[in-house]
Amino acid sequence: MTDAPPPPYRWFDLHVVRTERVSPSLVRVTFGGDRLGDMVVGGRDQRFKLFLPQPGQDAPVLPDDLGMGWYAEWRTQDPAVRAVMRSYTVRELRYAPDELDVDFVQHGQDGDGPGHSGPASHWSRTARPGDRVAILGPVAEENGGVDFQPPAGTDWVLVTADESALPAAAGILAWLPAGTPAKVWIEVAHPDDVQDLPTAADADITWLIRGNTGRPTLDAIRAAELPEGTPYAWTAGESGTVRALRRHLVNDRGFDRRTITFTGYWRQGATEEDLLAELG
Missing domain, CATH: 3.40.50.80 (Nucleotide-binding domain of ferredoxin-NADP reductase (FNR) module)
Structure with a gap:
């Protein structure tokens, strides 16, 4: 009997390093963390799960089970307390120093405009260095989080x-x-x-x-x-x-x-x- 391969994703505790208003519609947040150097991406449209704290929290409240059952437990948590979960794309991952850039769309101001603002847009506008988040990010290039897959024979x-x-x-x-x-x-x-x-x-x-x-x-x-x-x-x-x-x-x-x-x-x-x- 062979051992199962390790999962291609891992939990990371990160913090805000800096923010930048890239354009009227985009705020870029740069994250850092002690183990961020372990993160590996497959390029293209690489996605990951981002977990943000609720207003008034110092850090996102995550499930106790951070293994295979994390999603089922997250769904049973109080929506007013559990971490805000969003799917995002890696804009850029750099090493030495280890930094992750994520671009947040600004759909108006807290409720107006197409697509509404939402908690992630609001969080990105108000984020400050040191603010804590968590991500479930890839640690292998082949991780199932890349959808852009041109088949052989594409011209x-x-x-x-x-x-x-x-x-x-x-x-x-x-x-x-x-x-x-x-x-x-x-x-x-x-x-x-x-x-x-x-x-x-x-x-x-x-x-x-x-x-x-x-x-x-x-x-x-x-x-x-x-x-x-x-x-x-x-x-x-x-x-x-x-x-x-x-x-x-x-x-x-x-x-x-x-x-x-x-x-x-x-x-x-x-x-x-x-x-x-x-x-x-």
């Missing part, structure tokens, strides 16, 4: 994102092999949200500034001339928009469903607590 890639998925799109572009043909559309709320996205890929990046009506990403792709060859599409952002994009790519463009990865990072009018409740 070019299509990427769409809004500001909630901008860190993931940045990670994908940084990871793509040199010369990879890529068509990229990124939708943001403000012209000053546009940022440099380093890549060795042959990437055609289009920035779209969102107005008060319509779905500019969907409209842009409907009007776009796409390359020949076998595509792979990765689309993330507001769930209604990414579903509409997937339908367009399959029904109107003839994409194979198996070559499309689509992820709703948020849903108009719903909090993450609403989405978690729907999972039962």
Whole structure:
């Protein structure tokens, strides 16, 4: 009988090192911690679980069981006391010094604006050096937390994102092999949200500034001339928009469903607590 392989994720106690207003819609929080050097990421759209304290708490209240049963116990904890749990993308992980950058979208001010502010946006705006959080982060490159997986035989890639998925799109572009043909559309709320996205890929990046009506990403792709060859599409952002994009790519463009990865990072009018409740 062989021993089971170690889990690819581990709990980390972290603290805020600094914060930076990257753009009108994004606040970057840099975290540090004694064991953060053990964290390993697979690049691309690498995600992890972030646990924030409730207002008035010095540190997030976590389940007693931090093994395989942590999620079931977290769900049974008092929602007013248990840690606020969110899924986030690694913006950058550095070593010596060991630091983790995470970008938080600012959806208005505490309740107004598309997507509402929510506790994570508010926390990021008010975070100060030394504030404590916890994460469940990867300690192996192959960890199941990377969705961008182009199959063999892919000739070019299509990427769409809004500001909630901008860190993931940045990670994908940084990871793509040199010369990879890529068509990229990124939708943001403000012209000053546009940022440099380093890549060795042959990437055609289009920035779209969102107005008060319509779905500019969907409209842009409907009007776009796409390359020949076998595509792979990765689309993330507001769930209604990414579903509409997937339908367009399959029904109107003839994409194979198996070559499309689509992820709703948020849903108009719903909090993450609403989405978690729907999972039962």
